Amino acid sequence: MSDKDFESVHFQLKQLADGVYAAIATEDGLAYSNAAIINMGDQTIVMDSFNSIEAGRDLREAAEVLFDRAVSKLIISHPHDDHWNGNAAFDESTTILSTPAVLTAMQETAKEWQEDKENPDEYQKWIQGMKDRLSTEEDPRWQVGLERSIKLYEHVLATLPDFELRLPDETFQGNQTFVGTKRKVELISVGPVHSTDDCYLVLPDDGIVFLADIGFFRMQPFMGFCDINAWRKQIDHQLAGEYEVFVPGHGDVGGKAELAELRKYMDAMEKLVSETLSEVDEEAARQVEPPAPFDAWLMGGMGRLEANINYLIKHLQGQEDTTKPN
Numbered sequence: 001m002s003d004k005d006f007e008s009v010h011f012q013l014k015q016l017a018d019g020v021y022a023a024i025a026t027e028d029g030l031a032y033s034n035a036a037i038i039n040m041g042d043q044t045i046v047m048d049s050f051n052s053i054e055a056g057r058d059l060r061e062a063a064e065v066l067f068d069r070a071v072s073k074l075i076i077s078h079p080h081d082d083h084w085n086g087n088a089a090f091d092e093s094t095t096i097l098s099t100p101a102v103l104t105a106m107q108e109t110a111k112e113w114q115e116d117k118e119n120p121d122e123y124q125k126w127i128q129g130m131k132d133r134l135s136t137e138e139d140p141r142w143q144v145g146l147e148r149s150i151k152l153y154e155h156v157l158a159t160l161p162d163f164e165l166r167l168p169d170e171t172f173q174g175n176q177t178f179v180g181t182k183r184k185v186e187l188i189s190v191g192p193v194h195s196t197d198d199c200y201l202v203l204p205d206d207g208i209v210f211l212a213d214i215g216f217f218r219m220q221p222f223m224g225f226c227d228i229n230a231w232r233k234q235i236d237h238q239l240a241g242e243y244e245v246f247v248p249g250h251g252d253v254g255g256k257a258e259l260a261e262l263r264k265y266m267d268a269m270e271k272l273v274s275e276t277l278s279e280v281d282e283e284a285a286r287q288v289e290p291p292a293p294f295d296a297w298l299m300g301g302m303g304r305l306e307a308n309i310n311y312l313i314k315h316l317q318g319q320e321d322t323t324k325p326n
């Protein structure tokens with residue numbers, strides 16, 4: 001089938017090889033993050049299920065339409081729930097897999113969801129706080145981000161009473177290899193990189209890597225709970241490697257150029273925050289902005305910048321939180 005045979009408002013399907021698709025989140029849909037759909041020949045493997053059940057349903061349908069069978073395995077790349085809030089769109093014919101650490105983090109998030117369901121007032125107040133800020137905010141870069149967040153979380157609040165979570169059925173530790181009749185997929189488990197526990201998929205015969213959130217292309221990465229040195233090591237490993245096609249967790253499909261750009265952003269921000277901390281003070285370090293060309297990524301991305309600076313200050317002061325949940 002061609003790329004155009006399955007349409008969703010939540011994502012765009014991109015065929016990367018025969019039987020290999022990237023589902024790339026649209027700006028206005030409810031997917032928010034990207035997913036992988038892979039035909040193994042005798043079964044279908046999917047990685048990640050998006051940020052909502054609505055988008056997850058379309059993902060499942062796309063996989064079923066593409067390969068005419070149920071999805072056998074759904075692999076969860078890391079604990080951030082924008083990659084697995086759509087799990088409940090998949091039924092028991094799909095086995096959901098994650099590492100034990102990701103399962104533990106998901107169980108914590110499931111508890112929080114339950115609390116929000118029982119007491120939506122807090123959630124409502126939090127959204128109201130963003131609306132109040134938007135009404136006085138004059139920086140368009142913040143305005144765009146706040147508008148997007150308010151829209152997203154108002155949808156979450158409206159659908160909260162019916163929201164269901166599905167947790168993994170099985171866990172794995174370390175690298176795994178899946179061999180189908182059509183291709184081989186390697187699941188590489190790297191521990192704390194972008195989050196407290198990350199994995200990604202390599203299709204060695206196709207030269208394609210589904211990086212999950214080790215990749216953010218043409219946008220700022222989210223570094224809030226990362227290990228910057230481990231992350232750089234993973235990027236360098238791919239830059240030195242033989243594969244040329246990379247699917248990020250956020251942003252469009254890219255190659256080594258996009259990976260190198262991501263690393264440059266991380267290096268530039270670390271340098272800037274570090275110099276400002278030592279030459280001026282922490283207050284000034286909280287106000288830094290990335291140099292060109294990365295300043296173009298700030299439209300709608302000021303919240304992420306704030307989280308990244310916050311992380312870098314802690315990292316540079318040697319105060320990284322080792323008990324962080326995500």
Ligand SMILES: [Zn+2]
Nearest residue numbers: 078080195213
């Ligand atoms: Zn993430």
